[in-house]
Amino acid sequence: MKRIDHAEASSKFIEATDHAEFHDRRLWDLRKKRDRESESLPEWQELRDLASAIKEHTLTHLADYLEQFEAAAQANGIVVHWARDAAEHNQIVHELLAAHAVKTLVKSKSMLTEECDLRPFLETRGILVVETDLGERIQQLDDEPPSHIVVPAVHKLRTDVAQVFGRTIGTDPNNSDVHYLAESQRQDTRPHFVRAEAGMIGANFAVAETGTVVVCTNEGNADLSMHLPKLTIASIGIEKLIPRIEHLGVFIRMLSRNALGSPITQITSHFRAPRPGTEMHYVLVDNGRSERLGMEDFWYSLKCIRCGACMNTCPVYRRSGGLSYGATYSGPIGVIIDPTFNLRKYSNLPFASTLNGSCTNVCPVKINIHEQIYKWRQVIAERHQLPMVKREAMRMAGKVLASPKMYRLAVEAAAAGLSHLPRTLIYNPFNAWGKQREVPGKPKQTFRQWYLANRRKAS
Amino acid sequence: MKVALFVPCYIDAFFPEVGIATLELLERLGCEVEYPLDQTCCGQPMANSGCEEDAAGTEALFVDNFAGYDYVVGPSGSCVHHVREHLTAIPQTDRVLGVRRNTYELVEFIHDVLKVREFPWAEFPHRVGLHVGCSTLRGLREASVSEVKQAPYSKPLALLATVKGIQFVEPKRPDECCGFGGTFSVFEEPVSARMGQDKVNDHAGAGAEVIVSPDMSCLMHQKGVAERLGLDVRFMHIAQVLNGARA
Numbered sequence: 001m002k003r004i005d006h007a008e009a010s011s012k013f014i015e016a017t018d019h020a021e022f023h024d025r026r027l028w029d030l031r032k033k034r035d036r037e038s039e040s041l042p043e044w045q046e047l048r049d050l051a052s053a054i055k056e057h058t059l060t061h062l063a064d065y066l067e068q069f070e071a072a073a074q075a076n077g078i079v080v081h082w083a084r085d086a087a088e089h090n091q092i093v094h095e096l097l098a099a100h101a102v103k104t105l106v107k108s109k110s111m112l113t114e115e116c117d118l119r120p121f122l123e124t125r126g127i128l129v130v131e132t133d134l135g136e137r138i139q140q141l142d143d144e145p146p147s148h149i150v151v152p153a154v155h156k157l158r159t160d161v162a163q164v165f166g167r168t169i170g171t172d173p174n175n176s177d178v179h180y181l182a183e184s185q186r187q188d189t190r191p192h193f194v195r196a197e198a199g200m201i202g203a204n205f206a207v208a209e210t211g212t213v214v215v216c217t218n219e220g221n222a223d224l225s226m227h228l229p230k231l232t233i234a235s236i237g238i239e240k241l242i243p244r245i246e247h248l249g250v251f252i253r254m255l256s257r258n259a260l261g262s263p264i265t266q267i268t269s270h271f272r273a274p275r276p277g278t279e280m281h282y283v284l285v286d287n288g289r290s291e292r293l294g295m296e297d298f299w300y301s302l303k304c305i306r307c308g309a310c311m312n313t314c315p316v317y318r319r320s321g322g323l324s325y326g327a328t329y330s331g332p333i334g335v336i337i338d339p340t341f342n343l344r345k346y347s348n349l350p351f352a353s354t355l356n357g358s359c360t361n362v363c364p365v366k367i368n369i370h371e372q373i374y375k376w377r378q379v380i381a382e383r384h385q386l387p388m389v390k391r392e393a394m395r396m397a398g399k400v401l402a403s404p405k406m407y408r409l410a411v412e413a414a415a416a417g418l419s420h421l422p423r424t425l426i427y428n429p430f431n432a433w434g435k436q437r438e439v440p441g442k443p444k445q446t447f448r449q450w451y452l453a454n455r456r457k458a459s
Numbered sequence: 460m461k462v463a464l465f466v467p468c469y470i471d472a473f474f475p476e477v478g479i480a481t482l483e484l485l486e487r488l489g490c491e492v493e494y495p496l497d498q499t500c501c502g503q504p505m506a507n508s509g510c511e512e513d514a515a516g517t518e519a520l521f522v523d524n525f526a527g528y529d530y531v532v533g534p535s536g537s538c539v540h541h542v543r544e545h546l547t548a549i550p551q552t553d554r555v556l557g558v559r560r561n562t563y564e565l566v567e568f569i570h571d572v573l574k575v576r577e578f579p580w581a582e583f584p585h586r587v588g589l590h591v592g593c594s595t596l597r598g599l600r601e602a603s604v605s606e607v608k609q610a611p612y613s614k615p616l617a618l619l620a621t622v623k624g625i626q627f628v629e630p631k632r633p634d635e636c637c638g639f640g641g642t643f644s645v646f647e648e649p650v651s652a653r654m655g656q657d658k659v660n661d662h663a664g665a666g667a668e669v670i671v672s673p674d675m676s677c678l679m680h681q682k683g684v685a686e687r688l689g690l691d692v693r694f695m696h697i698a699q700v701l702n703g704a705r706a
Contacts, residue, residue, distance in 0.1 A: 011649035351508075352647055352650075354654075361607050377507070381511070395510070401502070401517040401520075404520070442473075443476070447478035450478075456496075
C-alpha cells in the first residue's frame with residue numbers, strides 16, 4: 001500500500017492562501033479560547049491529573065469494566081454486541097438495520113463510524129445514511145471525510161459551504177450567510193429525522209456502573225437521532241469506558257473547554273434505556289484497541305477523549321489541514337494512532353511534526369504525545385518503513401559524524417561548495433532547503449579552524 | 460571549574476562567530492574552557508529521524524570527547540536537549556550518564572549554575588524579538604509557555620534584560636514553533652517554510668530589528684526565510700549579545 005505523502009498534500013493546502021490562513025487563524029483562536037478557560041479554573045492541573053488517573057485505572061482494568069458495563073446495559077433493556085474489528089461492526093449494524101427493513105438511518109457525529117467506514121458500507125447496501133451534525137453533513141455532501149475530529153469542516157470557508165449546499169440541497173450558491181446556511185441544513189435534515197426508521201450515535205463516554213452512554217453536542221442532533229426512530233444504535237470504542245457516574249464530571253468539565261474553549265457543550269445527553277416500544281443496541285468495538293493496549297510505548301494514547309486540543313495547538317496541523325494526513329485521525333493524536341492501523345501506509349505521519357511538544361502540554365488526559373511521536377519514528381525505522389532516500393542519508397550521516405576525520409572533510413567540502421558553486425546549482429529543485437530559503441553564507445573558517453589558529457598556536 | 464565547549468556541527472561549519480562568542484563569554488565569566496578537538500555532533504539528526512542505530516557511533520564519540528569535565532556547555536538548546544533526554548543509542552554506563560547529566564545549554568548554565576545576571580560590557584540599543592526554540596522552551600523548560608497556566612518566567616529574558624539599551628518587541632505568538640524541526644525542514648519543506656514565514660513576519664510586524672535566540676538552528680532557518688522574503692531583520696545568537704556584540 002502506498003505511503004501517505006503528507007508533505008505533498010500540505011503543499012497543495014498551503015497554495016490556497018485564503019483557506020490556509022483562515023484555517024490557521026480559526027484553530028489558533030480555539031487554542032486561545034482554551035487557554036482562557038484553563039486560566040479560569042484554579043484546579044486545571046488537578047483536573048488533568050485526575051482525568052489521566054481515571055483513564056489509566058480504567059484501561060488497566062478494562063475487561064472488568066466492560067463486563068460491568070455490558071451487564072448494566074442489559075439490565076436496562078439494551079442489547080449489547082461485541083465487534084472485534086470494523087468489518088464485524090459494520091456487519092452487526094447492517095444486520096440490525098436489515099432486520100428492521102430500515103431505509104433511512106439518521107446518525108450523529110462519530111469518529112468510530114468514520115474509522116470503520118460504516119457509511120459507504122451501508123450505502124452500497126441500499127440504506128440512505130444522513131449525517132445530522134452540521135459540519136459532518138457538509139463533509140458528507142461534499143464527499144470528503146472530516147478534517148478535524150471536533151469541527152469536521154473547519155478547512156472550508158463559508159463560501160465553500162454555500163457552493164456545496166447549492167450543488168446538493170438546492171440553496172443559493174452565492175448566499176454564504178451563516179444563518180441562512182445553518183437554517184437550510186436544518187430544514188433539509190428535518191424530514192429525514194421524521195422519516196428515518198433508525199438512529200445512531202457514537203459515544204463520548206460510557207459509564208460502567210450505570211450502562212449509560214454520554215454524548216456531548218452543541219446541536220441536539222444526537223437527541224433527535226435517538227428520540228424519534230424505533231431502532232437506535234450506539235457505537236462505542238472500548239476505550240470510552242469510565243468506571244462511575246461520579247467520574248463523569250471531571251471529563252465533562254475538560255472536554256468542551258479543551259475542544260472549543262467553551263465551559264460545556266450546549267447539550268450533554270445520557271442515553272440509558274430504550275424508550276417503551278423501541279429497541280436500543282450497543283456495539284462495543286475493539287478494532288485494534290486491545291492490541292494497542294498491549295503496546296508498552298503507545299497504550300497511553302487510548303486515554304484520548306477526542307477533544308482535538310492537540311490539533312488546535314499544533315502548528316503543523318494548522319498549516320496543513322486535516323485531510324493532508326490521509327487518515328481518520330489527523331494532527332498529533334492522529335500521527336500516534338494511525339500507524340497502529342497500517343504501519344506502512346501511515347509511516348510518514350510521525351515525521352509530520354517538529355516535536356515542539358505543545359500537544360503534550362495541552363492534552364487534558366496527559367498523553368505524552370510528542371514522546372510517542374519520537375518513539376514511532378524509531379519503530380518505523382526498525383521495521384524498514386523509512387523511504388530509501390532518508391534511510392540512506394541517515395546511514396551516511398551516521399558514518400560521517402562518527403568520524404572526526406570524515407566530518408572535517410565533509411564540513412570543508414560543504415563550505416567550499418557554498419562558496420564556489422553558482423547560485424543555479426545551489427538552488428536547484430532537489431534542494432528542498434533552498435526552495436523558499438537562502439542557505440547560510442560561507443564563513444572564512446570553521447570554528448575549529450579559528451580555534452586552532454587563535455587558541456592552540458603551540459599545537 | 461573545568462568547562463568543555465560543545466560547538467554543534469552546524470555552528471562549527473556555518474556560524475563560527477557563535478562558537479567564538481560562547482567561548483569568550485564563558486571565559487569572561489571566569490570559566491576555564493577547553494574545546495575538545497575531535498567533537499562532531501550529538502547524534503540528534505539520526506535519532507530524530509528514527510535511526511537511533513545510526514546515531515550510536517556519533518553518540519559514543521560525543522561521550523569520548525566530553526567525559527571527565529565538570530560541565531559541558533553548548534550554544535544550542537536542541538542539541539543539549541538531545542544529549543540530556545535522548546542520547547540512548549549506546550549502553551548507559553556511568554560515564555555516559557555523567558556526560559548527559561553535566562551537559563548544559565549556555566543560557567541555563569549561566570542562569571542556573573554560574574547564577575550571573577549582569578553583563579556590564581554588553582550594550583544592545585535595538586528592538587529585539589526573542590525567539591526561544593521548542594527544545595529549549597518545552598524540553599529544557601527555560602521559559603514558561605502560553606498553553607500552560609503557570610507563573611511567567613524566562614531565563615533567556617532574565618539574562619538579556621540587564622543588557623544596556625535593549626528593548627523587546629511583543630510578537631502575537633511568541634512561543635509558536637518556527638518550523639525548523641531538524642530534518643523536518645527538508646522532508647516537510649512546504650509546512651516548514653510556511654511556519655518560518657509566519658514567524659519572521661510576526662517578529663517583523665511587531666517591530667523587531669534583530670531576532671535573538673539561544674537556538675542557532677531555528678535562526679539559520681528563519682534567516683534563510685527572511686532573506687528570501689527580503690525582510691529587513693537581522694539574526695543574532697544570545698551569546699553574541701551577552702558577549703557585547705553590536706548588531
